[in-house]
Amino acid sequence: MPDNISAALLSWYDANARTLPWRSAPGPYRTWLSEVMLQQTQVATVIPYFERFTARWPDFESLAAADDADLMSAWAGLGYYARARNLLACAREVAQRGALPDSEAELRTLPGIGGYTAAAIAAIAFGRRAVVVDANVERVVARLFALEEALPGAKPRIHALADSITPQERAGDFAQAMMDLGATVCTARAPACLACPLRRACAGFAGGAPERFPLKARKPDRPLRHGTIFWAERDGHVLLVRRPAKGLLGGMRALPTGPWTDSPPGLADAPFDADWRIAGAGVSHGFTHFRLDCALATATIAEHSGQVTGEWWPVAAIGDAGLPTLFAKAAKALGRGR
DNA sequence: CATCCGTGGGT
């Protein structure tokens, strides 16, 4: 049965593989870059970022020489900004070593490369047999075997089952085929079982309710937190700061804020004394594990007193500052965004 | 092992 599954899937893939930028001119650099961008991020979102990155930084050497701020700005909007910091650290390490290692174990030691990404690069870029398990594979496997054990506890079991159906040859194509299948046929909400090449082998389909798998524990509600975002304008420029390297939106250029709190903090934590005014509209933003409501405070000043650490950015070019979405929303709400 | 870490698409 395992051989039947991989053969049927590879045959389907040969006829139905998606055309994706990283599948043309393949190689270690493009495979690595795409896999990092695709972590917890959908294909449609990644494509324009991948195109811009590969046009500007076509190989490890050019990326390794990139300016940190330029890299972070180019990543702005893609989320999970630790990926961008690790991307740069990884590129510099690879440039120093001369090449990306081709074994799972060595790949696994590089910044930003965990178990999934190491397996994916080994299989896709280097033709190694590796067991590649992402959320698509988890879903397809859970349905194929009608797995009653819930995630995340079922991960070891799913990995073993994925191993059992991974072929000795073409493991990279097999992995990509599983992900294409999960993204286009074996989807989370309404799987298109009648179009599935694995239908006859699928215990979930046989049971009549494949969409029930994989079982998952319900996630707790996200708490609501509050903050204030400060828009300080002087002579056509707005004050921007660099957030601390670690933590939320770490390392990103940003508008000044105070810490997030359980109730609206108002004008506490303003970057300097001024005639701050709360704007009529605020911004709401959802993060992975909490929701955030922010008031917007504005001040226009002739010159600031005291030390202000940050940079004064042309308001007309605020769209080029590389701001994370929360702050891009704030600029837009104030009529300064694009 | 549980938390933390973004964002946009789809329903």
Added chain:
DNA sequence: TACCCAAGGAT
């Protein structure tokens, strides 16, 4: 609308 979900990794 509110929620689930996505080519996960680091701590």
